[in-house]
Amino acid sequence: MTTGIGRAGCGLCLVLGALSGLVTSGEIEAQETPREIIDRVDRILRGESSHGFATMEVVTEHWERSLTMEMWSLGTEYSLVRITAPRKEAGTATLKSGDDIWNYLPRVDRTIKIPASLMMGSWMGSHFTNDDLVKESRLVEDYDIEIGFEGLREEAEIWEFVLTPAPEAAVVWGRIDFEVRKDDLMPTWARYYDEDGELVRTLQYGEYQEMGGRLVPALMVMVPHDKPGEKTLVRYSDLDFDVEIDEGFFSLRALQSGGD
Template structure:
C-alpha cells in the first residue's frame, strides 16, 4: 500500500454507516454522511465511490446515446427524488464483458469534473473484473493529478462469516 503511512487503515460499511480504523491513533472513527463525498484517504476517489451509497441503477435514469462494435455509451441523469451530487454521468460499457470502461462525471452546469477509467480486465474464478482503476480530476485546480487503484486479487461467491462485518473486526484486520 502506498503511501506507507496509510497501511493498516481498514473500512467497514453497514447499511448507510461507514467506519474506519486508524492504527496510528488506535481508534475506530465513524465517517458521517456529510463526509461521503469528501476525498477518500486524500485521493481523487470519494468515500461514496468506495462504498456506493448512491446507486447508479436506482438514482439515475439511463439513455443509450451511442454504440460501436466494442462498447455501449450511456447517459445517466439523476431522478427527481435522488439525493446525488452529479448532474450527469456518461458511461462507456464493454460489449465483451458488460463492464464499465470509462465514466465521466459532470456537475449540475454540465461541466466535466472527473473521469474514471477501468482497464486490465482479469478473470477471478468465473468473474471478469477490471484490475486497474484510474480517477483523473478534470478541474483546473487538480490539473495533472490522478489516483490509481490496482486490484491484485478478488474472490467472489464465497461464504463470509458475519463476524468480519463488525467494528471490532476493523482493528483485527488492520494488520
C-alpha cells in the same frame, strides 16, 4: 441494484465481487432495458462475496503516495478494507456497513464513525470520497438510464449509457456517461458532468484480466478535471470471489482486530 459506476467512487468495491450466476454476452437479449444491462454488468463485477488485494496510487499537485490494501466484501452492504503497506499506515482500516462508514486508526487505537460532514471528504487522501463508498448502491434508484449510443467504437461493439438524475434525486452530477463493451460486458469508462455539461471527473477502466475465474478490469484511474495532473489509480493484484464470510465478519471488532 448497484452499478459499476456507482462504485466508480469506490474503486474498491467495484471489483469486490463476482456474480453468483455467471452471465455471458450471449445471454443478453436485444430487448433488455438499459437498466437491466447495467444491472447485469454490475452483477458480473460483484459476487455474493469477495476477497482481494490491491494497490492505490494517489498523485496530487503536492504529493504522491502509494498504499497496499486487502479487501473483503459481502453483497452491496458490507465491505472492509485494510491497509497493509506502507508500514506507517498499516492496520488502518475502513468498514462499510449499510450507509455507515467507520475508520480504525491503529496508532491511536480508535474507531471513528465518519460523520455526515466528512462523507464527501476524501478517502485515504485519494480522489475517491467516503460518499462514493456509501452511495454506490443508490445509483439505479437515483438516475434515469438511457442508451446514448450503441454500436462500433474503437473496434469494439459498445453501449454508451447516459444517466440523468431523477428530478429530486440527491445527487450532485448533472449527467453521467458510462461506456460498456458489448461482447464481455466490461466497463471502459465513466464520465461525470455537472449540470452545465462540463466534464468534472473521469473514471477509466483498463487491464482486463482473469481473476478468481472472472474477467475483471484490474485497473481503475480516477481523474479530476479541475485539478490538472492529479489522479488516483487502483490496481488489483489478486481477487477471489464467493469466499466463505458472513455478516459477522463485518463487525467493529473485526475492524480493530485486522479481520483475522
